[in-house]
């Protein structure tokens with residue numbers, strides 16, 4: 001969901017080699033996110049790239065000089081900072097960070113940074129690993145951190161030149177920077193709420209290496225957890241085996257089996273406001289578990305099964321103030337079967353998926369869902385990305401603003 005639309009962003013560019021990556025960041029912020037960008041460059045930044053490319057993508061003259069004769073009002077740089085929603089410096093050199101941390105204002109960008117409220121400032125340091133790890137630089141960075149500036153930590157990887165080799169100091173990709181800014185611009189509709197989301201499959205082992213499971217990847221649950229955290233909730237994600245990256249804005253707990261998932265839930269369920277049970281919990285497990293790898297010859301031709309613990313049933317009995325949201329995957333009689341499940345398990349909402357539809361399968365980036373409430377009213381959320389649907393599921397459950405449906 002796009003929260004950056006119309007937001008006023010100052011993009012400060014200082015003289016680091018990673019500046020070449022920022023042209024694309026700027027293009028995406030303006031073209032894809034409709035944000036209103038004002039670029040400011042230091043003298044040294046202009047040694048690496050000319051303002052022309054940034055002027056073209058922002059549609060505005062790039063500001064470079066503090067003493068400029070064609071300013072209508074000499075203090076315009078102060079007005080620009082005060083009316084901005086976000087002040088991003090990327091790449092942020094060791095020099096600009098050192099200047100800001102020590103209150104130095106000797107050019108336009110450093111002066112504007114001192115005008116800004118620290119909580120609106122986002123710094124993306126990028127430099128050679130020795131510069132980054134240097135104790136004087138780290139001290140300066142820490143001063144800014146504790147003052148409330150947001151630091152977009154550099155990544156570890158191949159640095160700009162062969163001589164520099166591998167290390168910390170790379171500017172992260174534009175997607176990560178945009179995600180962080182977009183989250184910062186989101187309304188905090190769920191602030192103060194404690195939300196648990198479960199995701200992914202579970203694995204029910206019958207020996208050391210073999211198990212029963214299903215093809216769930218955890219995408220829908222991860223999208224829900226991320227979205228709830230973006231809207232300000234305190235989110236715990238309990239996830240079965242998944243190869244996907246876990247959200248950086250949630251408390252993540254990894255589990256294997258249905259029983260482990262229930263154990264993790266039991267510890268925190270009483271204190272949560274809502275549980276979204278998006279995990280595809282395996283409902284069968286082998287009757288016996290061997291601690292070793294069973295030899296093929298002794299496996300036999302059948303594996304005796306028994307049901308796993310019914311997590312929603314357990315928590316449905318236990319719930320007090322919590323909103324309980326179940327997910328159902330049905331191949332036939334979706335609404336009727338989901339209604340029965342909702343009643344039996346004491347749910348407040350059930351999110352229904354139809355697995356037979358194109359673009360709604362396990363692992364897909366998109367989904368088509370229907371949400372039923374306790375009264376039996378069904379709302380359709382048209383096919384869309386799981387990321388966007390996640391916000392709209394939350395909007396239905398917590399009655400907050402929805403993104404327009406396609």
Ligand SMILES: Cc1cc2nc3c(=O)[nH]c(=O)nc-3n(C[C@H](O)[C@H](O)[C@H](O)COP(=O)(O)O)c2cc1C
Pocket residue numbers: 013014015016017018042043044045092093094095096126127128131
């Ligand atoms: C080729 C080259 C690459 C540089 N890359 C970086 C860099 O990635 N990060 C950094 O902090 N400084 C880098 N520097 C050093 C800065 O350009 C220098 O400290 C400069 O004074 C920064 O000025 P500014 O912060 O006003 O833009 C580089 C210098 C050169 C010549």
